Amino acid sequence: MAKHRTLKVVRPPALIHGNAAIARGAIAAGCRFFAGYPITPATEIAEIMSREIPRHGGTFIQMEDEIASMGAIVGASLAGVKAMTATSGPGFCLMQEILGFAYATETPCVVVNVMRGGPSTGLPTRPSQSDVMLSRWGAHGNHASIVLAVSSVEDCFHVTLKAFNFSEKFRTPVILLSDEVVAHTRAIFSPPEDDGLSVINRVRPSVPPEWYIPYENTARGVPPMAILGDGYRHNVTGLVHDVRGFPTEQKEEVRTFYERIHRKIDLNREEIEIFESVFLDDADICLIAYGSASMAALEAVHLARKVNLKVGLLKLTTLFPFPSKPVEEVLNRSRVVIVPEMNFGQIVQEVKNLGVCQTRIIPMNRYDGHMFAPSEILQKIREVY
Amino acid sequence: MQESTHLIHQYLRHDKKFPHLWCPGCGNGIVLGALIRAIHHLGCSKNEIALVSGIGCSSRMPTYVDFNTLHTVHGRALTFATGIKLAKPGLKVISIMGDGDAMAIGGNHFIHAARRNIDITALIMNNSIYGMTGGQSSPTTPFGSVSATAPYTQIERPFQIAEMAIASGASYVARGTVYHARKLIGLIEQAIRKPGFSVVEIITHCHVQFGKYNQMGSHIDMLKWQKSHAIPVEKAGSLSDEALKDKFTIGVLANRDFPIFDQEYEKIRQAAMQAQP
Numbered sequence: 001m002a003k004h005r006t007l008k009v010v011r012p013p014a015l016i017h018g019n020a021a022i023a024r025g026a027i028a029a030g031c032r033f034f035a036g037y038p039i040t041p042a043t044e045i046a047e048i049m050s051r052e053i054p055r056h057g058g059t060f061i062q063m064e065d066e067i068a069s070m071g072a073i074v075g076a077s078l079a080g081v082k083a084m085t086a087t088s089g090p091g092f093c094l095m096q097e098i099l100g101f102a103y104a105t106e107t108p109c110v111v112v113n114v115m116r117g118g119p120s121t122g123l124p125t126r127p128s129q130s131d132v133m134l135s136r137w138g139a140h141g142n143h144a145s146i147v148l149a150v151s152s153v154e155d156c157f158h159v160t161l162k163a164f165n166f167s168e169k170f171r172t173p174v175i176l177l178s179d180e181v182v183a184h185t186r187a188i189f190s191p192p193e194d195d196g197l198s199v200i201n202r203v204r205p206s207v208p209p210e211w212y213i214p215y216e217n218t219a220r221g222v223p224p225m226a227i228l229g230d231g232y233r234h235n236v237t238g239l240v241h242d243v244r245g246f247p248t249e250q251k252e253e254v255r256t257f258y259e260r261i262h263r264k265i266d267l268n269r270e271e272i273e274i275f276e277s278v279f280l281d282d283a284d285i286c287l288i289a290y291g292s293a294s295m296a297a298l299e300a301v302h303l304a305r306k307v308n309l310k311v312g313l314l315k316l317t318t319l320f321p322f323p324s325k326p327v328e329e330v331l332n333r334s335r336v337v338i339v340p341e342m343n344f345g346q347i348v349q350e351v352k353n354l355g356v357c358q359t360r361i362i363p364m365n366r367y368d369g370h371m372f373a374p375s376e377i378l379q380k381i382r383e384v385y
Numbered sequence: 386m387q388e389s390t391h392l393i394h395q396y397l398r399h400d401k402k403f404p405h406l407w408c409p410g411c412g413n414g415i416v417l418g419a420l421i422r423a424i425h426h427l428g429c430s431k432n433e434i435a436l437v438s439g440i441g442c443s444s445r446m447p448t449y450v451d452f453n454t455l456h457t458v459h460g461r462a463l464t465f466a467t468g469i470k471l472a473k474p475g476l477k478v479i480s481i482m483g484d485g486d487a488m489a490i491g492g493n494h495f496i497h498a499a500r501r502n503i504d505i506t507a508l509i510m511n512n513s514i515y516g517m518t519g520g521q522s523s524p525t526t527p528f529g530s531v532s533a534t535a536p537y538t539q540i541e542r543p544f545q546i547a548e549m550a551i552a553s554g555a556s557y558v559a560r561g562t563v564y565h566a567r568k569l570i571g572l573i574e575q576a577i578r579k580p581g582f583s584v585v586e587i588i589t590h591c592h593v594q595f596g597k598y599n600q601m602g603s604h605i606d607m608l609k610w611q612k613s614h615a616i617p618v619e620k621a622g623s624l625s626d627e628a629l630k631d632k633f634t635i636g637v638l639a640n641r642d643f644p645i646f647d648q649e650y651e652k653i654r655q656a657a658m659q660a661q662p
Contacts, residue, residue, distance in 0.1 A: 033472055054657035059471045059650060064497040068464040071457070071494075075437075075468025078455065079476070083468070101458050228453040228469060229476045231432050235401075235448055237456035246401055246448065 013190040018156040018182040019044035019086075021189055022112055023052060025160030026084050028191075030199055031110070032058030033083035035072035037065055037091060040124045041180040042114035045086035066091035070098035073109045077102075078236060080227035082164060086112035089122060089131055092138070099173055100139030101238040106215075106225070106261065108167035108174075108202055110160070115179040115291075117369050126369030127180035129291050130343035135175040136320045142258050144265035146170070146272060147320040149177045149290040153187040159274075159317055165200040166272060170264055171222050177319065179342070181292035181371045205232060214245045217256050221264030265321055273323035276315040279305060283312030285381055286334040288327065288351060290316040292371055293340045299374035304381055311381055322350045331359045336384050340364040340372055360384070389418075396421045396431070398451050406445050410604030412563035412589030413443050416510055419566060420479070421450065423573035435476045437466040439486040442517045442591075443510040446481050460491030463498045466505045474647055477577060478504070484511040488524040488544050499553035501646040502581045508573065509546055509584065512591040520594030531598045546586040551639045556581030558639040562588040564611035565635060575637065581645045588615070588633065 016024075023045050026034075034053055036046040050060040058081070063069040066087050073083035087095065092113045102109055115131045117123025135147045146166050150159045156178065163174040205212045205224040214234040216223045226232030239247040240254050248254065265272065278301055280286065289297040294315040304311040314330050316323060331337060331351070337359055339348040348363040364380055366372055407413050424434060434452040438444035440459035447454035453476070457465045466480045487495050487509045498505060514532060515521040521534040525543045532539060550558045557579040561569040569587065576583035590596060590607035601607050618636035621629060 033468065035468065054650075054654040055660065057654060057658060059654070061467065061471060061650075063464065063467075064493055067461060068467075068494055068497070071461045071464025072468035072471075075455075075465035075470075076472035077468075078465075079435075079469045079472035081472040083472075097458055098461065098464075227473075228435050228455070229432055229473050233431060233451055233453050235398075235454045235456065237448065238458055239456065244400060 011191045013188050015186050016153060016189050017044070017184050017186045018150065018153050018178055019114065019184070020048055021153045021156035022086070022150070022160050022176070022178065023048035024191060025157040026110070026164065027052055027056055028157070028194060028197055028199075029082065029161045029164035030201070031082045031084045031164060032056060033073060033076035033081045034058070034085065035061045035063050035069040035076070035083070036085050036087065037063055037069050039088045039091045041116055041183045042086045042088045042112065044183070045112060045114075066094040067098065070095040070111070074098055074102050074107050077107050077109045078228050080230070082108070082168070084110040084112065086114065088114050088116050088124075089118040090120070092131060092134065096138040100141060100143070102173040103139055103143040103145075103261065104238045104240070105236050106171035108171055110163045110167055110174050110176055112176045112178060114183045115177060123369045125180065127292060127371055128342050128367070128369070129179055129293065130346070130367070131177065132319060132343065132346040135177055142262070144172070144262045145175065145320050146172060146265065146318070147175045147177060148274070148317055149319050150182055150317070151291050151294045151315070152182065153185065153189050155317070156182065157189065157191070161197060161199070162274065165198070168200050168202040169222070170268065171202065171225055172265065177291065179292050209233070213243050215241060215243045215257070217243055217260055221260045221267060269321050272318055272321060273326070274317035275323050275326050276317070277326070278313040278315065280312040280314065280330065282310055283334055284310045285312070285336045285338065285385060286330045287311065287313045287377070288316065288330065288337060288339045288347070289313065289341070290319060290347065293342055296372035296374045297340055297377055300377035300381065303374055303378050309381060309385055316347070319347060324354055327351055328354055328356055331356045334359055336360045336362060338362045338364055338377070338380060338384070340377055342366050342371065392421055392425060396425070396450055398449055401449060403449070405449055407442060408593050410592055411442070412512070413446065413510060415563040415566050416443070416508065416569070416587055416589065417446050417449070419569040419573055420508065422570045423577060426570070426574050427577060429477060433475065433477055435469055435478045436481060437462045437469065437478060438481040439483070439491060441483040441486050441515070443483040444481055444486060460486050460489070461494060462486070463491065463494040463505065463507065467498065467503055470503055470505055470647055471650070474651075477506070479506045479508065479577065482507065482509050484509060484513065484525040484546065485515045485523040488546060492524070496549065496553040499550050499555040499582050499584070502554055502556055502643045503646040504580050504582070506576045506583045507585070508587060510587050510589050511546055512589045512595060513543070514591050514595035516591045516594050520598055530595075532595070533598070547584065547638050550584040550586075554582075554643060555584050555639070556641060556643055556645070557583035557637070559584070559637045560586045560588065560633065560635050562611040562615050562635060563590070564608045565615065568635070572637065579640070580648070581643060
């Protein structure tokens with residue numbers, strides 16, 4: 001394969017939508033393999049990748065379905081190339097099986113789910129945030145997940161880069177949740193220079209092949225990853241495997257496997273949990289939001305502050321591992337917490353599960369295929385203030 | 386014997402706890418032997434071979450051999466193989482599947498890999514049954530036979546694997562049997578050497594499931610059945626329809642040249658990289 005070309009161009013600001021920013025973020029992160037299948041509202045990501053990725057020496061392939069797309073990106077990643085796919089609800093459902101394989105084999109990859117209304121074909125051209133729990137628990141079996149949510153064009157670029165960095169650093173698939181509003185909202189975006197970006201690549205083995213233990217139970221929990229064809233001939237299987245990669249049913253080995261794939265995420269929660277605090281210091285009422293709902297929430301906070309209502313926002317970029325520490329702090333200091341979501345209440349359950357103090361936790365839900373308006377969130381704030 | 390010992394030492398994994406999972410008398414070992422001999426004849430380095438399998442008895446094969454091995458999910462081996470081949474074109478990617486794996490749950494991936502004519506070699510072991518789960522009907526279970534899920538006989542007609550590969554656009558399609566073990570080595574060797582999508586359908590036996598349900602006797606009897614029912618494709622043309630009834634052809638069934646996906650994509654990549662941004 002051709003050597004990856006490093007572009008050192010300063011690109012002018014451009015008016016682009018969220019899907020385009022995700023594609024740009026992926027290229028900047030070093031993604032050189034994209035496999036996908038057309039689906040609204042994610043298709044633009046595939047279209048842009050089909051044009052851009054070969055220019056950077058990479059590969060685009062349109063597969064026969066989303067299952068095949070997922071298989072292809074895992075294969076490409078095992079062969080050493082950073083890989084991504086992008087889809088929406090129905091396609092994301094199909095991907096769960098091989099997503100599970102990626103968790104089990106600790107194969108880095110990024111899966112973008114541009115959420116639309118569901119279940120089934122649902123509301124293909126309308127936004128939703130109803131795949132949050134699917135993203136955490138979609139693959140069967142015990143696994144830890146990293147799920148990130150984007151809320152703006154700027155976010156789409158930088159969080160995609162983060163998603164790749166986490167996937168490479170922790171050897172895990174990362175789910176990037178966008179939604180139809182973020183996907184198709186255009187904004188002026190000034191791409192940063194490639195030199196200024198921090199791009200993480202997976203750690204490769206430094207020992208000779210005969211010393212290499214592919215799934216070694218290290219303290220950090222992330223074993224160095226050998227690439228197919230690099231001389232480290234090892235076995236990769238979706239069966240529970242021992243440290244050498246061979247199927248096992250020995251209880252000690254089974255337990256070690258499960259504990260390590262959880263530990264490697266758990267130990268690094270602080271690094272993985274990305275969130276943003278707005279006016280939290282003196283807030284009586286706090287909003288906890290993510291994705292496009294967090295944009296409406298942010299505007300509502302500004303409107304509230306104008307009329308001297310002490311309202312703050314905790315904007316979550318990382319949904320899983322659930323950022324319990326910052327949420328607990330918010331619960332400890334606020335009188336009321338409002339969680340606006342475009343679903344029947346998914347992240348609000350995580351907030352309630354923390355179960356600290358007497359703080360009132362109020363879910364605020366929209367599921368009519370339309371986004372939140374700042375005014376309706378403000379109205380809710382006034383009701384409970 | 387000496388050659389076999391040498392090959393065993395060179396290609397089987399020493400750190401994998403044998404015995405393998407296959408039943409005594411199973412044909413899968415003969416296929417593994419043929420594959421190792423074919424790779425040995427080709428003179429490939431072990432590092433440049435990637436064996437990618439799905440789920441099932443036959444798909445356990447990669448675990449035992451000292452190549453880059455990938456044991457994936459049921460039916461999807463070819464999708465992983467596609468990603469590997471495109472990410473690392475220097476690898477010789479060989480996909481190992483069974484009939485249920487490749488034709489039922491993976492049927493769509495199979496015809497599309499053939500249509501793309503991507504440079505992958507697909508070996509499909511056809512024993513007409515789901516062996517690992519206990520003898521249920523597969524897409525190649527013959528009409529009128531009996532299985533664990535067709536106790537009143539199978540009323541669906543079987544897929545013809547090789548013919549489907551030909552119709553879907555594979556460059557090279559062959560069929561062999563585990564009875565004709567030496568011939569099989571040559572077919573696999575040619576398939577690996579041939580650029581583009583190559584398919585070798587390998588007729589094998591599952592005497593503990595299919596044989597048991599259909600009173601076909603021991604594994605020896607089933608091997609004899611292969612011998613008496615296989616017609617070399619070169620001879621088939623001169624035989625009457627009556628003589629060909631219930632028989633199947635073996636040998637190279639198609640060998641042709643179509644555009645190869647990975648080569649075509651490399652042209653696109655080169656052109657795109659040279660174009661001004």
